[in-house]
Amino acid sequence: MKIKEVSEKFDIPADTLRYWEREGAIPPVTRNAAGYRDYDEEDLDWISFAKCMREAGVSIEYLIEYLTLFKQGDVTLQARKDLLHEQLATIAQRLDEIQHTYDLIKEKADHYEAYVEGYHGKLAN
Amino acid sequence: MKIKEVSEKFDIPADTLRYWEREGAIPPVTRNAAGYRDYDEEDLDWISFAKCMREAGVSIEYLIEYLTLFKQGDVTLQARKDLLHEQLATIAQRLDEIQHTYDLIKEKADHYEAYVEGYHGKLAN
DNA sequence: ATAAACCTTGGAGTCGACTCAAAGGCAAGT
DNA sequence: ACTTGCCTTTGAGTCGACTCCAAGGTTTAT
Incomplete structure (x- = not known):
């Protein structure tokens, strides 16, 4: 699933998806041969999680902390x-x-x- | 009631109280002879209102809009x-x-x- | 095969909401 | 009278979270 589809599916700007990844709030997304992001199930789960948390007012920093532990x-x-x-x-x-x-x-x-x-x-x- | 007391009473920084007033999110506060803010009951009610709203995620802009109508x-x-x-x-x-x-x-x-x-x-x- | 519509990165810009600093006035205690 | 502490304003700085831009590579449709 490419970034635009994910963006539409979750109603989150592509820039924000990239930003979350860059910051380490979600894990690095799977890439295809051309270097394009190609979100798999697990990537989508993380997006879903991050979106929920952000909506509830949880900070990016917190997500980073969680992911750091997870890794x-x-x-x-x-x-x-x-x-x-x-x-x-x-x-x-x-x-x-x-x-x-x-x-x-x-x-x-x-x-x-x-x-x-x-x-x-x-x-x- | 002086700003520091109000700040402590509501647990809101004095700078923030001044900021809200400056922006027009709350009405101009009563002043004493020296030009110091001297919050009366009504001023405190507005602080209380603003604090509640802000905690619920209501924007400053919204408060300004409401106050503008109120006036x-x-x-x-x-x-x-x-x-x-x-x-x-x-x-x-x-x-x-x-x-x-x-x-x-x-x-x-x-x-x-x-x-x-x-x-x-x-x-x- | 060329244009349109994607995608990439790095870095800069924006926005809301504070938060702080400077320079100076007032007030209460010793 | 002097120190300490609180108050004032103006204006600048910070911070989190995006959001946008430029330059360039890729894919798809005509």
Whole structure:
């Protein structure tokens, strides 16, 4: 699968796919004879993983760290597990924050809905 | 309340508080005789609002837009309501994405937990 | 066989959101 | 009065994550 197809499949710019690879957030992609990237199943799995993580706000640096461990093989299983749990905790916290903001805005929007005026002050606390 | 106290209360750098104000993401803060910022209740409400929104990933530009409408008074009630609903939709989507990633990482972490080896490939799809 | 549409790399540019530094004013303690 | 610490503004610097460009190689369609 060439980069453009992957780009369309995942809705990620080709430049970004190259950038992730260059930075080491995903492993080097398989190449064809001409030196073109030819993504196989495993490459796509990594893209999928990276996309998910990025959408959840996980940094590139974090992905690099994970991949670095991954490349070192089974000896880093525990370290990778720890890294994932750490990330889980961060994401759970982010979820809470966003949920909280959602509720707040929902309430505020409902005030507007009810067409009551001057309701800014009520939002914050 | 002076800027340092507010900074500590909300755990937001003073520089960031000034930045938000400079950009128009929050209204101009009340000043004392010496020209020092002296945050009152309403100022704090706006900080609280901005902090929430930023944590949920809402851009500064969006806050500026909202405040701009707010300053124009009741004639913009409908527009503000629309803006909030738009933002609600975005945040709801973000919540879903993050929830999805959370589940995925949880699953992956559980694989590690079970100490099964070589489980990267299973994650993505 | 030639143009259009891909692909490659390296490196520079952009953008949002801070973050810091410099130069100076004010305030509280000794 | 002096030091320490907080405050002000303006303007520049940083950082993460892209995003774009140039120069050139490849593939596909006509």
